[in-house]
Amino acid sequence: MSGRLTIEGARVVDPASGHDAVTAIYVADGAIAGLGKAPDGFRADAVIDAKGLVACPGLVDLAARLREPGFEYRATLESEMRAAVAGGVTSLACPPDTEPPLDEPGLVEMLKRRATSLALARVYPIGALTLGLGGERLAEMGELAEAGCVGFSQADALLSDPHVLRQALRYASTFGFSVWLRPQDSTLAHGGVAHEGEVATRLGLSPIPEVAETVALKTILTLVEETGARVHVARLSTARGVALMRDAKAQGLPVTCDVGVHHLHLCDRDVGDFDPNARLTPPLRDVRDRDALRRGLAEGTIDAVCSDHAPVDDDAKQVPFGEAEPGATGLELLLPLVLQWGREAGLALPATLGAVTSRPAAILDAPAGRIAVGMAADLCLLDPQAAWVVSSATLASQGRNTPFLGLELVGRAVRTLVNGRVVHAA
Amino acid sequence: MSRSLQLGPDGRLVHLLSTEGLPAETLRHILDTADQFVSVNEREVKKVPLLRGRSLFNVFFENSTRTRTTFEIAAKRLSADVVNLNIGASSTAKGESLLDTVWNLQAMDADMFVVRHKEAGAPHLVARHVKPGVHVINAGDGRHAHPTQGLLDVYTIRHYKKDFSRLVVAIVGDILHSRVARSQIHALKTLGVPEVRVIGPRTLLPADVERLGVRVFHDMAAGLRGCDVVMTLRLQSERMSGPLLPSAGEFNKAYGLTPEKLAQASPDAIVMHPGPMNRGVEIDSSVADGGQSVIMPQVTFGIAVRMAVMAILAGNA
Structure with a gap:
């Protein structure tokens, strides 16, 4: 696309700077060339009339499974990258739980190359912490980092051996690599499928106790204290977990954390009559946990919210709850669900959108999530009033598995730009 | 919690999945109906034609000869045709899904499924996917309900x-x-x-x-x-x-x-x-x-109660 574009009339919200005003955005050669004032000699090749819309940085999603390689029957890189931009997401981190897992540089390079050729959202791969996610031998973190990995994790294949965890953190900290860990103790989770509490008791579902999170989190925090490793705690689910993170940050530990967007809105009661779409990992917990997560995100103890996007095919969901594969499609629900959280929490739009733009970008240490002169023009033009019903007809993702299926949400990306190029137009 | 799935819009029992969510009047109706069947079971000819021409499939994904037999006896005393399937040993071992199994059986014109499964909620999944007019009785799902x-x-x-x-x-x-x-x-x-x-x-x-x-x-x-x-x-x-x-x-x-x-x-x-x-x-x-x-009267009454549930689901009590 030729270089010069003006976006006129949009209310520009940049959470990083706090800017919130109707401002013209001038784009040249894929980057933001001016805000409010055109650069000298600027002549637009095209103009987008964005009156009534909000322009914010393209969303940065800390966890979206693209299912390639290995799970193309669930989703393809192309289908999920289209879902990303349809949801206003322009940068995403993908966990290493592909088949094979992202444990060697060739796979990472291939993924990056395929993603670049699609020219939709930007991909930030998270490499496997251990070979094959087996939890025994370290993956070649240095090589993987060179290939483009921005951090290392076990995805949902939990590390059950604290010795391996300790050494992985020591090794990673030697080179300053960031390690992303799910705080769940697999022995305490004990094959459970739902939050331990009244709902699991009524439904007879095997429980995952709160301590599965807090014990794991205390282990992680103790090892961070010892090793000084940079750790990102992925997917908090309990009120006590939020409290532990608050203390750890007050103590000055180099830790960040996120929450999945479903956990801001749903709790164990939403499992209802064994709805397999509400089978998530970590499990949906008590309503008090949900409320603590909402507050934790608002106060900044929780750094970011992510979609935790996991497209699952019908065959893996049309089974009894306990046998259903965990996960929900989320890329296109992230924006409306975050807006809903912000409205309900009484937050101003910059504060709300910070949780999906500048704050996750800081965790990735990526040049994204901001609207500023010189930055790439990765933008989301959203209609904050647009109501839409979640259905297989309205989702671009190949995954239709969502507990919000059939419900009306408010707020949608109308146009998404990456490098100044319109990659999605509703 | 299972109210909507178990009860039709008119409040009639369409599936029996859990005692939770059933109104007291529904429970009393089942118990009162069972009273009548206790006397049938005391007669010399212990058979009534309430389910004649209907087929009941005992679909047990978890083995239990005892429980299956009580359902079989109850159905036969109502003159139903009974088919017993011990699925634990066949289809699922071949990788067939629960719903595939049920759809196959439904194609054989089953009127009622009695389902036992190791997973909580399995009978609910079946109930959600059977044709209207086909009834599901939960014969035990994981830790959830019996x-x-x-x-x-x-x-x-x-x-x-x-x-x-x-x-x-x-x-x-x-x-x-x-x-x-x-x-x-x-x-x-x-x-x-x-x-x-x-x-x-x-x-x-x-x-x-x-x-x-x-x-x-x-x-x-x-x-x-x-x-x-x-x-x-x-x-x-x-x-x-x-x-x-x-x-x-x-x-x-x-x-x-x-x-x-x-x-x-x-x-x-x-x-x-x-x-x-x-x-x-x-x-x-x-x-x-x-x-x-x-304990022995419990076993005896168990037949009458299961007859009552089947008769009510079939719309004949």
Whole structure:
């Protein structure tokens, strides 16, 4: 696309700077060339009339499974990258739980190359912490980092051996690599499928106790204290977990954390009559946990919210709850669900959108999530009033598995730009 | 919770998945209908034509000859055609999904499915996917529910105690893994039993069980004091020693129902067990075979209660 574009009339919200005003955005050669004032000699090749819309940085999603390689029957890189931009997401981190897992540089390079050729959202791969996610031998973190990995994790294949965890953190900290860990103790989770509490008791579902999170989190925090490793705690689910993170940050530990967007809105009661779409990992917990997560995100103890996007095919969901594969499609629900959280929490739009733009970008240490002169023009033009019903007809993702299926949400990306190029137009 | 799935828009029972969520009048209707079938079962010719021409499929993904037989007898006494499928050993081993199995059977014109499965909620999944007019009876799903057992238990209690409104009922043992206990609790609470107690060690009680409306006791003597009904539960052998319990012997000492412990209950208390019993573990033989035991009548009433459920689902009662 030729270089010069003006976006006129949009209310520009940049959470990083706090800017919130109707401002013209001038784009040249894929980057933001001016805000409010055109650069000298600027002549637009095209103009987008964005009156009534909000322009914010393209969303940065800390966890979206693209299912390639290995799970193309669930989703393809192309289908999920289209879902990303349809949801206003322009940068995403993908966990290493592909088949094979992202444990060697060739796979990472291939993924990056395929993603670049699609020219939709930007991909930030998270490499496997251990070979094959087996939890025994370290993956070649240095090589993987060179290939483009921005951090290392076990995805949902939990590390059950604290010795391996300790050494992985020591090794990673030697080179300053960031390690992303799910705080769940697999022995305490004990094959459970739902939050331990009244709902699991009524439904007879095997429980995952709160301590599965807090014990794991205390282990992680103790090892961070010892090793000084940079750790990102992925997917908090309990009120006590939020409290532990608050203390750890007050103590000055180099830790960040996120929450999945479903956990801001749903709790164990939403499992209802064994709805397999509400089978998530970590499990949906008590309503008090949900409320603590909402507050934790608002106060900044929780750094970011992510979609935790996991497209699952019908065959893996049309089974009894306990046998259903965990996960929900989320890329296109992230924006409306975050807006809903912000409205309900009484937050101003910059504060709300910070949780999906500048704050996750800081965790990735990526040049994204901001609207500023010189930055790439990765933008989301959203209609904050647009109501839409979640259905297989309205989702671009190949995954239709969502507990919000059939419900009306408010707020949608109308146009998404990456490098100044319109990659999605509703 | 299962109300919408179990009851049609007119409030009629369309599936029996759980005793939870069923209104008291529905439960009483089942018990009253069972009364009529008890007399059928006492006749020389124990057969009525209510389900003639209908097919009932016993689909057991988890083996249980005993439970399956009671459903088979109940269906045959209603003149239904009965097909028994022990799926645990066939289709799923070949990788066929639960729904594929059910759709295949439905194509053979089944009118009613009796489903047992190791996973909680499996019968709900089936109920959600069968054609209108096809009924599903939950014959036990994981730890969740075993509604016909719960109903036959409250039937037995009503038979001996007449009135639910002044009873103290204790359920003893492994509540955590027990679908029977859950079904009993919901049925008893809905029918107006003012005090339902659960008695067991903390390792065998599920989280927040008191929110089901029961009182929790860890001490057997205190829990049994003044009870009108004592319901013991089967303790699965794989749970007798491990992280939940040190040994069957220690469990028996603390929670096994012996004549001495039973003496804490009302003198006219009845003793129940869903079977099969581990004599000398959760219940001593002298109690199981003693004057206060109604364990054999439970089995007899179980046939009538299952006949009642089938007849009501078929729209003939």
